[in-house]
Every structure is written in structure tokens, then in C-alpha cells.
Amino acid sequence: MILQRTLKDSITLTGVGLHSGKAVQLTLKPGRPGQGISFVRTDLPNLLPMAGHYRNITNTQLATTLGRGQGSISTVEHLMSALQGAGIDNASVEVDGPEIPIMDGSAQPFFDAIRTVGVESQRQSRPYLALRRKVEVQVGDKWAMVEPSSKFEVHGSIDWAHPSIGYQEFHYIEGHTSFSEISRARTFGFLRDVEALKRMGLARGGSLDNAVVLDESGVLNPEGLRYANEFARHKVLDALGDFKLSGVAIRGYFRLHRAGHDLHSQLLGAIFRDPDNFEIIDSGMYIPRRAPGIRAALAGRLAATVG
Numbered sequence: 063m064i065l066q067r068t069l070k071d072s073i074t075l076t077g078v079g080l081h082s083g084k085a086v087q088l089t090l091k092p093g094r095p096g097q098g099i100s101f102v103r104t105d106l107p108n109l110l111p112m113a114g115h116y117r118n119i120t121n122t123q124l125a126t127t128l129g130r131g132q133g134s135i136s137t138v139e140h141l142m143s144a145l146q147g148a149g150i151d152n153a154s155v156e157v158d159g160p161e162i163p164i165m166d167g168s169a170q171p172f173f174d175a176i177r178t179v180g181v182e183s184q185r186q187s188r189p190y191l192a193l194r195r196k197v198e199v200q201v202g203d204k205w206a207m208v209e210p211s212s213k214f215e216v217h218g219s220i221d222w223a224h225p226s227i228g229y230q231e232f233h234y235i236e237g238h239t240s241f242s243e244i245s246r247a248r249t250f251g252f253l254r255d256v257e258a259l260k261r262m263g264l265a266r267g268g269s270l271d272n273a274v275v276l277d278e279s280g281v282l283n284p285e286g287l288r289y290a291n292e293f294a295r296h297k298v299l300d301a302l303g304d305f306k307l308s309g310v311a312i313r314g315y316f317r318l319h320r321a322g323h324d325l326h327s328q329l330l331g332a333i334f335r336d337p338d339n340f341e342i343i344d345s346g347m348y349i350p351r352r353a354p355g356i357r358a359a360l361a362g363r364l365a366a367t368v369g
């Protein structure tokens with residue numbers, strides 16, 4: 063059994079919104095057991111908190127956007143990925159605008175902040191979803207599938223006819239692969255698309271400081287790539303964040319080819335559409351305060367699992 067986890071304390075980060083180009087303040091706060099990840103727009107006090115859940119996804123173009131009523135929050139995936147990588151079950155995410163700040167285009171600034179403040183176990187077991195059979199979705203030459211596995215693992219591959227990309231892949235296995243292997247991989251885009259987005263009033267905050275930008279022949283960032291397969295690593299980073307929107311820890315082997323936010327959300331929808339696809343395993347165990355021996359033993363096991 064693994065216990066649920068939250069942050070030891072609150073953290074505030076500031077950055078710019080990728081699309082608005084405006085300054086954004088982001089605060090992460092500890093959450094209570096069973097809460098999950100919830101999102102709050104502090105600039106819209108009448109808007110109720112929204113669950114970080116795939117059913118609240120309103121847009122998957124360019125980024126994953128959650129929405130409720132008149133309020134939305136976009137680009138949640140890199141933060142969700144950092145929360146997944148840090149093993150956080152419960153937290154409140156407060157932001158004073160419609161976007162999570164883009165930071166450097168990766169999940170590293172969020173992951174560093176979480177590690178600085180620390181993570182603590184809570185007195186409630188963590189349920190998990192076990193796949194019972196293969197589920198897959200396909201759109202043209204893009205596909206995403208998940209099969210039963212005793213672990214959470216994601217294999218991502220892309221194949222683009224571009225001198226800096228080509229075929230590349232990355233395989234993340236929770237408990238075996240360090241999250242640091244993918245957390246630094248940045249989002250990427252083509253200069254022609256960035257220019258078109260800017261003409262549409264989008265990507266105003268986009269720059270070489272928060273994305274890998276490519277033209278027809280190569281990478282424009284003077285510092286180059288952080289990894290030869292940074293693109294595939296970022297695809298896996300995105301997938302970890304999007305799959306955390308299932309609202310439950312998943313044990314399954316995901317394989318994704320040329321997939322993106324839309325296919326990730328379609329795959330979650332396909333899993334949950336048929337209850338025969340999965341079962342939720344929950345020991346329902348609650349550890350009373352006066353059981354320090356059990357808690358210490360469980361905490362030791364947890365530390366060994368998370369690494």
C-alpha cells in the first residue's frame with residue numbers, strides 16, 4: 063500500500079503566460095486526503111474551484127485547457143507532470159489569470175519548487191486504477207494505447223521528417239526512470255507556426271527562453287538542445303501531465319506515437335467509457351495518528367518506491 067502525498071508547505075512562483083505574455087502568479091498549496099489536484103482562479107472570486115480532471119478539459123489545441131463556466135486555465139500539463147513526477151496526490155493550484163506560467167517551457171521549475179518545499183505522506187491509502195485489457199485510440203497516423211502492467215509506464219515516439227527530429231522515442235517507467243530524465247525537456251514549435259500564432263494574438267509570451275523553436279533546417283535556440291531526443295522526452299512529459307488528469311494513479315503501459323493532448327484526452331475517455339476496461343483498487347486504509355510504528359514502516363516503503 064502507498065499513502066497519499068501532498069506538499070509540506072505552500073509555494074509561489076511567477077512567470078509569464080505563453081499566450082497572453084502577461085505576468086502570472088502561481089501558488090501551490092497542500093491539499094487534504096482525497097482532494098486531488100484542484101484549480102482556482104484568484105482573479106475570479108465567484109468561480110468555484112475546478113478539479114484537475116479530464117472531464118473538465120475544454121480545449122486541447124496547443125495546450126491542455128481546463129474550464130468551468132466563464133473561467134478557464136490553460137497550459138496545465140507541465141505543472142501536472144511535475145506533480146505526477148513528485149508523487150503529489152492532493153494540492154490546490156491558485157493562479158491569477160487564465161494560464162499557468164510557461165516558465166522555461168519544461169516541468170523543471172515546478173519540480174524544483176516542489177522538491178525545495180518538500181513532500182509529505184498523508185494518513186490515507188492511495189487508490190489506483192489497474193487496466194484489465196488493452197484500450198486504444200487512433201486518428202490518422204497518430205495513435206495511443208494502454209495495456210495492463212504492474213507499473214505506470216509511458217513509451218512515447220515521434221517521427222517527423224526534419225533534420226533535427228526524425229524518429230525518436232523515450233520510455234519512462236515509474237520507480238525505474240528518474241523524473242529528472244524528462245523534467246528538463248522543453249516544449250517545441252516551428253518558427254512559421256509561432257509567427258502565425260502571434261498574428262492571431264496568441265503565443266505573445268513565446269520566445270527562445272521558453273521553447274525550442276525550429277526553422278526548416280534546424281534549432282534556432284543558441285544553446286541548442288538539452289538532449290538529442292528532447293522532443294520525445296517532452297512528449298512523455300506532456301503525457302504524464304495529461305494522464306494525471308485521470309484523477310487516479312494508473313498502473314498501465316501506455317504507448318503513444320505522434321500523440322498529443324487531444325489523443326491523450328481521447329484515450330482517458332475511452333478507458334473510462336467502459337467499466338470492464340479497468341478496476342479501481344483501494345485498500346481504503348486509514349492510518350490513525352497513534353500508529354507511529356506502522357506509519358514509519360509505510361513511510362520507509364514509500365521512500366524506497368519513490369527513490
Ligand SMILES: [Zn+2]
Pocket residue numbers: 139140249296300
Ligand atoms: Zn508540453
